[in-house]
Amino acid sequence: xxxxxxxxxGITGDAAATDAKQRNKRARQVLFGxxxxxxxxxxxxxxxxxxxxxxxxxxxxxxxxxxxxxxxxSAVGLIEFLNVRELLAGEARWAPExxxxxxxxxxxxxxxxxxxxxxxxxSIPIGTATALYVxxxxxxxxxxxxKPTLEVLAGIPTIVYGxxxxxxxxxxxxxxxxxxxxxxxxxxxxxxxxxxxxIMTIPMVSSISEDAMQAVPDDLRNGAYALGATKYxxxxxxxxxxxxxxxxxxxxxxxSRAIGETMAVTLAAGFNANITANPFSEIMTMTAYMxxxxxGTSAIGTxxxxxxxxxxxxxxxMTLVMNLxxxxxxxxxxxxxx
Amino acid sequence: xxxxxDRKRRPDGGTATERNRGEELFADIDLRREHLKNxxxxxxxxxxxxxxxxxxxxxxxxVVTDFYVGITEFEISLIQFFTVDGSRRPENAGFFGAIIxxxxxxxxxxxxxxxxxxxxxxxxxxxxxxxxxxxxxKANLSNLAGVPSIVYGLLVLAxxxxxxxxxxxxxxxxxxxxxxxxxxxxxxxQEAIRAVPDGVRNGSYATGATKWQTIRQVVLPSAMPGILTxxxxxxARAIGETAPLLMVxxxxxxxxxxxxxDRFSGMPTQIxxxxxxxxxxxxxxxxxxxxxxxxxxxxxxxxxxYLRNKYETAV
Numbered sequence: 001x002x003x004x005x006x007x008x009x010g011i012t013g014d015a016a017a018t019d020a021k022q023r024n025k026r027a028r029q030v031l032f033g034x035x036x037x038x039x040x041x042x043x044x045x046x047x048x049x050x051x052x053x054x055x056x057x058x059x060x061x062x063x064x065x066x067x068x069x070x071x072x073x074s075a076v077g078l079i080e081f082l083n084v085r086e087l088l089a090g091e092a093r094w095a096p097e098x099x100x101x102x103x104x105x106x107x108x109x110x111x112x113x114x115x116x117x118x119x120x121x122x123s124i125p126i127g128t129a130t131a132l133y134v135x136x137x138x139x140x141x142x143x144x145x146x147k148p149t150l151e152v153l154a155g156i157p158t159i160v161y162g163x164x165x166x167x168x169x170x171x172x173x174x175x176x177x178x179x180x181x182x183x184x185x186x187x188x189x190x191x192x193x194x195x196x197x198x199i200m201t202i203p204m205v206s207s208i209s210e211d212a213m214q215a216v217p218d219d220l221r222n223g224a225y226a227l228g229a230t231k232y233x234x235x236x237x238x239x240x241x242x243x244x245x246x247x248x249x250x251x252x253x254x255x256s257r258a259i260g261e262t263m264a265v266t267l268a269a270g271f272n273a274n275i276t277a278n279p280f281s282e283i284m285t286m287t288a289y290m291x292x293x294x295x296g297t298s299a300i301g302t303x304x305x306x307x308x309x310x311x312x313x314x315x316x317x318m319t320l321v322m323n324l325x326x327x328x329x330x331x332x333x334x335x336x337x338x
Numbered sequence: 339x340x341x342x343x344d345r346k347r348r349p350d351g352g353t354a355t356e357r358n359r360g361e362e363l364f365a366d367i368d369l370r371r372e373h374l375k376n377x378x379x380x381x382x383x384x385x386x387x388x389x390x391x392x393x394x395x396x397x398x399x400x401v402v403t404d405f406y407v408g409i410t411e412f413e414i415s416l417i418q419f420f421t422v423d424g425s426r427r428p429e430n431a432g433f434f435g436a437i438i439x440x441x442x443x444x445x446x447x448x449x450x451x452x453x454x455x456x457x458x459x460x461x462x463x464x465x466x467x468x469x470x471x472x473x474x475x476k477a478n479l480s481n482l483a484g485v486p487s488i489v490y491g492l493l494v495l496a497x498x499x500x501x502x503x504x505x506x507x508x509x510x511x512x513x514x515x516x517x518x519x520x521x522x523x524x525x526x527x528q529e530a531i532r533a534v535p536d537g538v539r540n541g542s543y544a545t546g547a548t549k550w551q552t553i554r555q556v557v558l559p560s561a562m563p564g565i566l567t568x569x570x571x572x573x574a575r576a577i578g579e580t581a582p583l584l585m586v587x588x589x590x591x592x593x594x595x596x597x598x599x600d601r602f603s604g605m606p607t608q609i610x611x612x613x614x615x616x617x618x619x620x621x622x623x624x625x626x627x628x629x630x631x632x633x634x635x636x637x638x639x640x641x642x643x644y645l646r647n648k649y650e651t652a653v
Contacts, residue, residue: 024550028465034457039478041517045489048496129386137380153394157578159606160628163613167621168400199393232376260486262581267613287488294584300500312492323484
């Protein structure tokens with residue numbers, strides 16, 4: 001054995017050992033490739049969405065313009081796509097597949113935002129209260145039953161929630177209520193979409209908020225009790241503020257999920273793109289528009305097909321902002337108690 | 339902060355020997371109101387936490403009722419349901435093709451996502467130096483987990499279905515699902531690898547093993563139950579996903595796929611196609627389909643929980 005050629009630890013110069021080292025190096029490279037693949041996925045999403053969205057606005061894909069020298073021509077203007085003046089005048093119309101097409105995306109952006117805000121009104125208060133109950137009040141027996149139940153709620157596929165909306169919430173729950181106002185509810189309604197997306201995001205808010213509350217050190221609670229605080233005071237004035245960044249992170253995650261939610265809102269809220277304040281009327285979200293395109297037979301290269309990617313890009317950017325915000329909150333929360 | 343405001347609101351109570359003086363001090367505090375407030379608050383948050391439970395119960399009740407009504411009133415034959423493909427006519431429609439498609443989708447998704455996902459997890463846990471690239475990969479991972487599922491469908495639609503031109507085939511659907519569950523598999527595999535104690539690794543290094551030998555022969559075997567549990571849960575998520583399959587083009591297909599290059603419609607897309615029909619017969623077919631889907635999901639979860647409980651104490 002020659003120890004002078006390689007001063008490293010272990011048996012050196014041995015053929016088997018160098019072989020093992022080589023294999024170690026190769027394994028490391030392959031595994032790095034696996035990890036880098038996830039970054040490639042994100043880049044591919046960006047590339048595909050932008051490339052195809054460009055063809056919606058300029059008549060040819062970005063790659064076609066660069067590599068094939070196709071001249072850009074104006075198809076749908078960005079100003080037309082996000083025309084605020086039409087929105088304020090109440091004339092915004094989203095109908096790319098219509099005989100007289102109109103490309104103002106505000107109605108479907110409104111649909112997505114309306115569902116998101118409505119769902120947040122359901123999931124945030126109920127989810128936070130559930131988290132407080134499970135974390136601070138529930139006995140171990142209750143907790144051991146409540147938490148798996150919420151996990152089941154989180155594990156149910158979105159299509160089943162959609163079915164629940166179209167077969168139960170809308171006709172059985174909301175139908176009679178709409179009847180009281182003298183409104184004849186259709187198959188779809190905005191309110192049913194809000195409710196069903198709210199219900200499906202409750203477990204997200206509650207489980208992440210509860211984790212944050214559990215991470216609050218008991219010293220803080222005991223300190224408050226020693227001062228004569230009641231359990232209510234401890235829960236509301238000590239635990240909640242101490243866990244606030246984790247709680248906010250859960251809200252953002254729930255909102256992000258609601259923005260991208262597809263099947264439940266499609267089956268609950270419908271396919272009629274309009275801006276309305278009537279909770280019993282049918283609306284269309286961005287995701288529902290994509291589904292309606294998938295249901296139809298829009299050929300490649302048509303403006304309807306291209307609009308899919310423009311809408312997808314808007315959707316992706318909205319959730320991206322939410323995810324980055326969520327990351328930021330989570331990092332703050334981890335720094336505080338570790 | 340909040341402690342300060344509490345201190346201001348409540349004067350110092352004093353010790354037990356000063357109880358009388360303490361009571362005088364507390365005379366201005368109405369304890370009954372405090373108790374009432376506490377009880378009302380508990381009632382409120384208890385009711386709120388029951389909301390989710392009630393919603394789940396209603397959902398299951400609704401599905402089971404519709405399932406029952408479908409079988410009794412619409413005379414949906416379960417034998418036909420499990421042996422016949424989909425159809426435009428509700429009385430001839432079955433679920434066979436969709437079940438086969440979903441099973442094939444799941445197998446392909448597992449193959450496509452497992453190795454890359456576990457590989458990425460090993461790299462991040464065992465090899466990755468703490469530098470900018472690693473931080474980028476980690477930040478990107480948490481972002482990928484939040485990308486709406488429909489966007490993965492768009493990616494595959496543009497890149498594979500129309501880009502390369504493979505058409506709406508089963509393989510394209512499983513690529514979309516594999517990309518979708520990849521972050522879930524990576525995160526759960528990371529947790530399983532992290533749970534292997536460092537003493538085990540150091541013991542292996544002490545015998546002169548390289549890092550890769552240690553990982554392959556020591557770390558992975560003891561992390562495998564955890565990794566498999568996470569993978570099964572991720573696949574359970576994949577099998578219920580509808581939106582990516584819809585974007586890939588899995589709709590209105592009523593034939594059983596015979597291989598990864600056939601057109602297909604999985605269980606969730608078939609349920610969607612039925613639920614979106616105005617006819618009540620189709621709605622009840624959807625309910626029967628949902629019962630099948632939920633049963634499969636439930637058994638996958640049961641297997642995952644069984645694996646976890648069996649091996650949790652062993653390590």
